[in-house]
Amino acid sequence: MNEANPSFERFRGTARYITSxxxxxxxxxxxxxxxxxxxxxxxxxxxxxxxxxxxxxxxxxxxxxxxxxxxxxxxxxxxxxxxxxxxxxxxxxxxxxxxxxxxxxxxxxxxxxxxxxxxxxxxxxxxxxxxxxxxxxxxxxxxxxxxxxxxxxxxxxxxxxxxxxxxxxxxxxxxxxxxxxxxxxSFPDRALMEEIVKVHFPDLPQALLESAITRFYEVRGVDGLRKKPSTSELVDWLFVLVRGGVPAQELARNLPFLGALLKQEQDVATVQRRRARGL
Amino acid sequence: MFLDLLYALRRQRVPVGPIEWDALCEALRQGVIQDLDSLYTVGRAVLVKTEGHYDAWDLAFAEVFHDAAPPPEIKEAIRKWLEEPVPGGISEDQVAQMTGMSLEEVKKRFQEMLERQTERHDGGSRFIGTGGTSPFGTGGRNPMGIQVAGGGGRTAMALAEGRQFRNYRTDVAIDVRQFRVALRRLRRLAREGDLELDLDGTVRRTADNAGDIDLDFRPSRRNRVRLLLLMDAGGSMAPHAELVSRLFTAAHQSDHWKEFRYYFFHNCVYRKVYTDIETYRGVPTEDVLRELSPEWKVVFVGDACMAPWELAAGGGYEGDGRVHVTGIDWLRRFRTHFRRTVWLNPDDPRFWNHTTVAAIRAVHPMFPLTLDGLTQALRHLVRPV
Known part of the structure; x- marks a missing residue:
């Protein structure tokens, strides 16, 4: 147990699981x-x-x-x-x-x-x-x-x-x-998040990926959320966006399928209030 | 040097002892820790056991290894060169060339460079600037580089000094979930739940029954705690409304109470406590005291800050001329009726020298409405009388 173990670095992360x-x-x-x-x-x-x-x-x-x-x-x-x-x-x-x-x-x-x-x-x-x-x-x-x-x-x-x-x-x-x-x-930063999303959606157009992640971090940043959306909610949301054929430009104006990101009614209301105030 | 780190952590009130020290030594021996970066991550993993102490780790790490980072005044002096990064790629060759330098060399060159450089350099390979292969600057790609300011590949020191875990400190941050976790401390188990199979009893009774199976059941264990939450909804509480609402949500969502009741009051408890603060619907305080047995755990939440007459005279907002009992007397009656009461104060303890705060503190044990304060308060509540 005391001798140095040269092969200690064994875990490198896998193609399906991105780690920091x-x-x-x-x-x-x-x-x-x-x-x-x-x-x-x-x-x-x-x-x-x-x-x-x-x-x-x-x-x-x-x-x-x-x-x-x-x-x-x-x-x-x-x-x-x-x-x-x-x-x-x-x-x-x-x-x-x-x-x-x-x-x-x-x-x-x-x-x-x-x-x-x-x-x-x-x-x-x-x-x-x-x-x-x-x-x-x-x-x-x-x-x-x-x-x-x-x-x-x-x-x-x-x-x-x-x-x-x-x-x-x-x-x-x-x-x-x-x-x-x-x-x-800790919560993944943007770069790591893009990698994670690409694992789940290898064919996602870059424009949609970027605007979705930008909007996701905006929603996460809203004060007073009871349950902040996490990676798995983002993946769900993207799935719905892809299925619904929502174009990237649409995301710039709107937040469609917000229910996939936020699981509590109050949170949906909070985000919509913020948006109404132009934030 | 590593012992310094251990004691710096202890000064930050992170509980580290011989077991952690042993783990750190083992990690060094095994070669898991090879440089400052891996010391930062792996050292944190073996020495610090909760994210609440990550910030303390950052502070201790910065304190012990601050020599490894450029001094802040240098940072300030060259920050203006680095304000706008210059876009432009760097070839892999150039990156490879730069890797051979040790931290010591890099630091030495950094100092020399600072002395020689008098103007802005961007995209170059030598001087301090942005987007280049020079080991110094920001947004660059030298793996051994010293990051002077801004984003890009972060070094251990930049991480430590960035203190990104400040928000996880347990003495400040609280959300509903953390409240709920804390509230779970408030429990007293008793066998009064649904029936479950009592194995020992079954074996005994089966044996007594000459081998014919005779099942025995007993009630499962359940929490006996009954919680009464009394919240101040007065004007001076407005800045704390969000915090109090989170505590309320947490207490309400926790399903492990035997019974849970809550009322509101204005500044101090008087003849009536309110079930709905908007319509002023309420129940006589007298009834609450009569209905609830002394076992109920009572938690007041309020800033305890009011005009002295609101405490010394009765009535407060509901004054209808029939006032006999003063505010402080009502509070004393709660204290004498219930075995355990606490007062949670969202104000910083630095402001607790106000007269009415002191008067209330003399009646109910007062704790700050932080995660640590709540934990202490709950510990007080479950302590046997």
């Missing part, structure tokens, strides 16, 4: 340091897609653990189906003396048990209970967990590349943060 150089550096730093990468950012800045891109670029399989409000840390390790076992013992269908048959590995458990290295995505970690990240500390540190029912320890054969996303719905505990490499995906 800073994000690429941080991904590679996390891989080199063997620490989980915690990614935060506005909704719609491609946090989840990052893991897919990393897996694709490194040529590793991706395992995704979608965290929900009811998810507990142990769900990711394994599940002991005690009700099934009770039921089987009641009706005597199966041999219930083998507990192993009633233990199923969770996503994290499968990542540890995998014969080849994998990318493990823990998606939206902040959805779960406040204590959830703390319950994962030991497992992420030591890359192993204990199955109490079997009195066995599952240890990772290969340390997975762990990517964790958070929407900042809850603050994460300090002890957890300490162990992560942290990256905040």
């Amino acid at each position: 150089p800073a994000l690429r550096q941080d991904v590679n730093a996390a891989i080199a340091l063997r620490r989980p990468l915690l990614v935060k950012g506005e909704p719609g800045t491609g946090k989840t897609l990052l893991a897919r891109a990393v897996a694709e670029d490194l040529g590793l399989p991706l395992l995704t653990w979608h965290v929900k409000s009811t998810t507990k840390a142990v769900d990711g390790m394994y599940h002991y189906d005690v009700v099934q076992r009770l039921n089987d013992s009641r009706f005597g269908d199966r041999d219930v003396s083998d507990i192993r048959a009633y233990i199923r590995l969770g996503v994290m458990g499968r990542a540890f048990a995998s014969e080849e290295p994998v990318v493990l995505l823990i998606d939206e970690i902040d959805k779960a209970d406040l204590e959830f990240p703390n319950d994962l500390l030991r497992e992420l540190d030591e890359m192993s967990f204990h199955v109490h029912e079997l009195d066995e320890t599952v240890t990772a054969k290969h340390r997975p590349v762990v990517i964790i996303t958070s929407n900042a719905e809850k603050e994460l505990p300090d002890a957890f943060l300490r162990r992560c490499v942290f990256h905040y995906i």
Whole structure:
């Protein structure tokens, strides 16, 4: 672990996923340091897609653990189906003396048990209970967990590349943060945004692209929006514009299909008010 | 030098300790950090764990490595040469030629250049100007260049000094979403929700039942917190209307309250609190105090700034001659009835020396209406009495 690792720069971004150089550096730093990468950012800045891109670029399989409000840390390790076992013992269908048959590995458990290295995505970690990240500390540190029912320890054969996303719905505990490499995906600037859009719309006429992006940043810049439009809204909007055959000149005068950009009625009203005042 | 960075961060109140230090050393050892630019990004990734501290990182970074940037007075002196960029392409050859220079060399040449140059140069390859291959200037393409001002390929120092994350500081910025995140702190879980399977109970009862499955259920955990929000809609609150409305939206959208109620008042709470500030429809304050149990968490939002008589005399805007209880007395009655109350003040704490503010602070614990202030206030609310 202490020898220099010449191949640390492994993630370069993929054709379908455009990243900033800073994000690429941080991904590679996390891989080199063997620490989980915690990614935060506005909704719609491609946090989840990052893991897919990393897996694709490194040529590793991706395992995704979608965290929900009811998810507990142990769900990711394994599940002991005690009700099934009770039921089987009641009706005597199966041999219930083998507990192993009633233990199923969770996503994290499968990542540890995998014969080849994998990318493990823990998606939206902040959805779960406040204590959830703390319950994962030991497992992420030591890359192993204990199955109490079997009195066995599952240890990772290969340390997975762990990517964790958070929407900042809850603050994460300090002890957890300490162990992560942290990256905040800031909103793409114009140049990066043009690249991103070109990935989705390779044939988009340059004039339409430019005027749409200009208008998009104008809308985003309006004060008092409750939900600022993000990359995914821009992509949706462009899709509608292309489908609707809206010419670039039209965009200079009007904001057609505003509903694709703004998801809240009040925001649409705010933008229209600003426009009426000639802003 | 790296230790300086660590302590500069600590001075900026970023919690960094041995674990972060260890990570930074490891990153240096692994060769992930190779130059100032990668130190800026990777260093930030291992040392700073929230975007709220990115601005502090920029400040600390600029403080420790400010020698690596051109001093501001030089910037000022040559800014006038650089105001308009000159369009015009540069060949890849020329770019390649320029890459061989180290930062030290570049800096040294920059100083020499400054001494020799006395006029504007654009599109050239030597002097400080715009659109050229010279390492100095703006809008240029030398990969090792020092950016004097303006846009173009940004260096770490330009990023740090640009302080683009200023708006993420947790002690200033707040939107609805951040309010909601903060409000989630306000919870007390109790088993009174929908029924869920109690596994341990099921196993126990099944065993007691000689192996015949006997399912056991228990209520799931639910938040018990009931929130009462009282908002000042008085004239002096007009500048803060947007902020208060965001807090209100956040509290309203948060669906984790057991119960949520809100009322408005004018400057101070009197005989009536309003459900609708436009029509002055309201309910007697007396009823609110009677209906709500002491467990309710009470949050006042107001600038607490008014004419002293509005607090000392009763009535305020509704004066109908039947005033018995003064404003401050009403506030005291809230304080004695409810176990936990807080007052959020959108004014900067520097202005809290006003008489009425001090009087109200003596009754209700007062916190600034910032993200940090709200967090402290909520911590106070959930603390057991």
